[in-house]
Amino acid sequence: MLSEMYIKNIVQKLEGLSSASDAIKSAAELCGSAALNGSNIFIHDKTGIIDNEVTERASGLALIQKLSGYHEAVKAGDVIILSSLFSGDADDLTLAETLKNNGTKLIIISPKGSLADMADIAIVYSGEDGNGVVEIAGLEKSICPVNGIINAALAWSLAAEIAVYIMNADKVPTVFCGRYLKDGVEKYQKAQRDFTAKGY
Numbered sequence: 161m162l163s164e165m166y167i168k169n170i171v172q173k174l175e176g177l178s179s180a181s182d183a184i185k186s187a188a189e190l191c192g193s194a195a196l197n198g199s200n201i202f203i204h205d206k207t208g209i210i211d212n213e214v215t216e217r218a219s220g221l222a223l224i225q226k227l228s229g230y231h232e233a234v235k236a237g238d239v240i241i242l243s244s245l246f247s248g249d250a251d252d253l254t255l256a257e258t259l260k261n262n263g264t265k266l267i268i269i270s271p272k273g274s275l276a277d278m279a280d281i282a283i284v285y286s287g288e289d290g291n292g293v294v295e296i297a298g299l300e301k302s303i304c305p306v307n308g309i310i311n312a313a314l315a316w317s318l319a320a321e322i323a324v325y326i327m328n329a330d331k332v333p334t335v336f337c338g339r340y341l342k343d344g345v346e347k348y349q350k351a352q353r354d355f356t357a358k359g360y
Contacts, residue, residue: 162294166304169293173285173306174313180283184317187241187267187281191318192325194239194265195223195333195360201322202227202234203241203315206251209308210243210269214315218338221319222355236263243315245307247273269314271307283314326360333360 191201204227205211211226227240234240240259244252247270256278260266268279276282292302326333334355337347 162296166294170306170309173310177285177310177313177317180285180314180317183281183283184314184321187283187318188321188325190265190267190281191223191239191241191322192329194237195322196326196329196331197237198359200225200233200235200238201241202238203243204228204255205243205311206249207245207308210311210315213312214319216336218336218340220336221323222334222336222351223322223360224319234259234262234264237265239265239267241267241269241315241318242275242279243311244268244270244275245305245311247271247275249275253278267318269311269318283318285310285314331358331360334358 195201201223202225203211203214208228211228214220215224215226224241227234242252242256242259246252252270252275256266256268256275260278265280266278267281267283268276269283270276272284272286276284292304293306294304295302323333323335334351336351337344339345339348341347
């Protein structure tokens with residue numbers, strides 16, 4: 161079945177991400193150190209996919225915030241995690257240049273290419289940009305890409321390593337709980353207050 165083939169392809173791609181472990185660790189050290197020193201950690205994805213996956217949700221780190229709508233809050237020393245599905249996206253390249261010129265540190269999650277080359281730390285993976293992996297007779301193009309899943313997995317892997325870095329500094333990072341749980345809204349709001357007070 162095509163569904164099984166697609167899932168096997170995802171598993172294979174995810175297993176190959178272990179090659180990014182050193183870059184993830186370096187990126188986590190950059191983010192964790194910045195957060196503990198009062199800087200902000202923002203994440204951006206022009207499609208909004210990774211923004212919504214990683215921020216403001218249950219089990220997510222409060223310190224990773226959406227860049228969208230908060231450009232005015234960015235200052236030199238902040239860290240921007242820029243997730244892109246395409247290595248040569250013109251909008252992402254322009255944004256990356258602007259952010260670097262403003263003195264922010266830039267972590268890129270993307271396929272290998274020109275965008276990753278602009279990063280302070282690049283978390284990259286091989287593969288063609290945005291191509292589907294399922295071919296169906298009669299369809300001109302293949303369907304069902306995997307790069308969105310890869311980017312999300314790398315972003316969550318980075319979050320895990322950031323949490324470890326902060327814990328190793330004898331600090332406790334703020335983690336959101338589900339608002340759907342009993343007393344979840346109150347706990348979520350408390351987590352927001354804790355993060356505002358601590359910065360991590």
